[in-house]
Amino acid sequence: MSSKPTIAWIEDDSAIIESVMEPMREAGYKIVQLRSVSEVLARIEDLRDASLILLDIFLPDGDEEDYPDRYVGIHLLKDLRENHAIELPVIVFSVLDPLDWRDELQSNQGVVKFLRKPVLPTDLKDAVDEVLGLSRG
Amino acid sequence: MTSSIRRDEIRIAFLDSFAMLSKVPIGLFVEEGTIIDRIRSSESAIESPRYCTLVREADGGAACENDEACRARRIMDSAREGLATCHAGVHNYMIPVRGDQAKRVALVFGEVLFAGQDQDVNHARARHREFLEHAPPDQSEHRDLLVHAYEDLRRVGRAEFQPLIEVAKVVAPSLSTLLDEDDTVKQSIEEVSHELQTRLQPILAMTQNLQRNLLTSSTTMVRESLRQIQSATQATATVVYSLGEYLSEYKFRMFGVGKLIQNAIDLYSAEAARRGIQIETNAGTRSAKQIRAYISRTHLQYAVNNLLHNAVKYSFSSTAETKRVVKVYCHRRTDCFEMYFENYGVGITQEEINNGLVFQERYKGDLTAGEYRTGAGKGLAFVKRVVEKHNGQITVSSRGMSDARDPIRQPHLTRFTVRIPLHQDERRPQ
Numbered sequence: 001m002s003s004k005p006t007i008a009w010i011e012d013d014s015a016i017i018e019s020v021m022e023p024m025r026e027a028g029y030k031i032v033q034l035r036s037v038s039e040v041l042a043r044i045e046d047l048r049d050a051s052l053i054l055l056d057i058f059l060p061d062g063d064e065e066d067y068p069d070r071y072v073g074i075h076l077l078k079d080l081r082e083n084h085a086i087e088l089p090v091i092v093f094s095v096l097d098p099l100d101w102r103d104e105l106q107s108n109q110g111v112v113k114f115l116r117k118p119v120l121p122t123d124l125k126d127a128v129d130e131v132l133g134l135s136r137g
Numbered sequence: 138m139t140s141s142i143r144r145d146e147i148r149i150a151f152l153d154s155f156a157m158l159s160k161v162p163i164g165l166f167v168e169e170g171t172i173i174d175r176i177r178s179s180e181s182a183i184e185s186p187r188y189c190t191l192v193r194e195a196d197g198g199a200a201c202e203n204d205e206a207c208r209a210r211r212i213m214d215s216a217r218e219g220l221a222t223c224h225a226g227v228h229n230y231m232i233p234v235r236g237d238q239a240k241r242v243a244l245v246f247g248e249v250l251f252a253g254q255d256q257d258v259n260h261a262r263a264r265h266r267e268f269l270e271h272a273p274p275d276q277s278e279h280r281d282l283l284v285h286a287y288e289d290l291r292r293v294g295r296a297e298f299q300p301l302i303e304v305a306k307v308v309a310p311s312l313s314t315l316l317d318e319d320d321t322v323k324q325s326i327e328e329v330s331h332e333l334q335t336r337l338q339p340i341l342a343m344t345q346n347l348q349r350n351l352l353t354s355s356t357t358m359v360r361e362s363l364r365q366i367q368s369a370t371q372a373t374a375t376v377v378y379s380l381g382e383y384l385s386e387y388k389f390r391m392f393g394v395g396k397l398i399q400n401a402i403d404l405y406s407a408e409a410a411r412r413g414i415q416i417e418t419n420a421g422t423r424s425a426k427q428i429r430a431y432i433s434r435t436h437l438q439y440a441v442n443n444l445l446h447n448a449v450k451y452s453f454s455s456t457a458e459t460k461r462v463v464k465v466y467c468h469r470r471t472d473c474f475e476m477y478f479e480n481y482g483v484g485i486t487q488e489e490i491n492n493g494l495v496f497q498e499r500y501k502g503d504l505t506a507g508e509y510r511t512g513a514g515k516g517l518a519f520v521k522r523v524v525e526k527h528n529g530q531i532t533v534s535s536r537g538m539s540d541a542r543d544p545i546r547q548p549h550l551t552r553f554t555v556r557i558p559l560h561q562d563e564r565r566p567q
Contacts, residue, residue, distance in 0.1 A: 013335065015339045015369070016335070016338050016339055016342075018339075019338070019339040019342035019343050019346065020338065020339075020342045022342070022346050022349075023349075058331070095330075095331040095334040095335055096331065116334070117334045117335060117337070117338045118334055118337040118338035118340075118341040118342075119338075119341070120341060120342070120345050121342045121345055121346065122345065122349075
């Protein structure tokens with residue numbers, strides 16, 4: 001099994017990560033789970049070591065001033081770009097297709113794909129492979 | 138949604154009725170974020186760009202910072218109804234209908250000139266024409282429309298206008314209710330949809346994982362995977378049941394409380410048994426069967442299901458040394474009945490209890506982690522809503538039962554207690 005990049009998965013629902021990550025883990029990806037805004041901000045260095053962010057939109061916590069509505073993941077991403085110089089590519093993986101923000105997220109926030117739950121684990125792995133320019137399989 | 142369309146129709150019918158009877162235009166200004174929209178009654182639908190984008194000073198500068206939308210905003214800011222007059226001398230009465238931050242609404246009607254103020258009116262009309270002369274050339278059609286609209290304005294006496302204000306004050310709360318219901322239905326459907334997507338994700342993933350690993354897995358592993366899929370499916374079913382809360386009307390009938398609990402136990406006893414959890418109850422006893430109350434059976438059943446499922450879900454599994462028990466009891470009190478759901482497992486912090494966080498939409502407990510951190514945090518908010526519709530109360534207590542340093546691993550004895558009046562009074566529940 002070849003060593004593959006690290007994926008920072010920002011998702012509060014462990015059941016989702018546990019069930020969906022199997023093909024990615026088998027393929028050698030290292031997965032770092034970050035469950036909330038506070039955990040992401042406390043572990044910024046983990047993000048710097050990663051090659052890709054998988055981002056959920058509905059996340060717990062978040063300061064009300066910086067995260068004015070329930071689309072916490074979107075505000076967190078802007079925060080990471082603007083204040084923490086995190087420039088990784090991002091796959092938004094959420095129950096929501098953020099139509100109102102699609103253009104902005106793609107143009108200015110480095111979002112390269114939108115996947116709407118539920119997806120097959122292999123489809124998510126293929127999307128990760130594609131974004132990272134790695135061969136499938 | 139059909140119900141939403143129906144509410145739109147009712148809203149327009151309200152406005153139309155007012156416009157027809159009063160002979161003055163009426164509409165709603167709805168502000169969401171930075172966008173402000175005008176919803177006219179069909180009787181007074183004149184579609185035009187914002188007035189302030191049309192009127193210009195001779196040098197092309199903006200002449201109006203006081204059009205209907207601006208005035209509606211000020212009324213919404215002040216949260217006080219009142220007469221608002223534009224620079225062209227047109228009077229509108231505005232009533233704030235709804236004032237929450239996400240969506241503000243004002244009822245606006247009038248578009249009249251007051252009789253006996255001819256000098257003022259002539260002056261205002263001259264200003265109006267002058268400003269419109271400098272409207273951008275591509276807006277000439279709208280400009281002409283607005284010039285004519287001013288010529289056709291109704292002139293009323295103040296005494297004639299006052300009764301309209303009184304009628305509008307009666308109409309406004311109904312419009313507010315319609316808007317609230319509309320938003321609640323839309324939001325609820327969206328939330329249920331998101332919750333279902335969230336719950337379906339692990340099921341889809343687990344079935345594919347099982348399929349991929351079938352040939353290399355032992356029988357024990359296959360059984361465990363199937364057990365997990367069953368549990369996840371049951372959790373999803375709870376969400377589907379909750380759809381009834383959103384889609385069906387509350388109908389209060391006399392019903393046995395013990396039966397509600399027994400139905401819920403039938404639903405989740407298999408899941409509890411798989412984890413070695415015993416469900417202890419008095420639901421089948423004579424005293425429990427004698428507790429009958431006026432309840433909306435469908436809704437309260439969902440709430441009981443949810444509370445029992447939570448008790449099972451957040452209970453620690455039994456081990457060889459310890460048997461875990463979930464307790465569900467109901468008792469009759471003087472004017473109400475009481476149910477409690479008690480488990481030994483994942484706790485709730487005092488802060489979460491004191492601040493009511495545990496009943497907030499999308500809230501996930503601080504002490505939930507790993508397999509215990511599931512769902513989208515809607516269940517208890519839903520339960521609270523159902524209990525309150527029955528004019529009842531729900532309370533929670535949770536205390537640590539060991540000296541474990543890690544609060545996530547520390548077992549808690551957690552109890553949700555629901556108290557609901559035996560009879561609902563004449564007024565419908567909130």
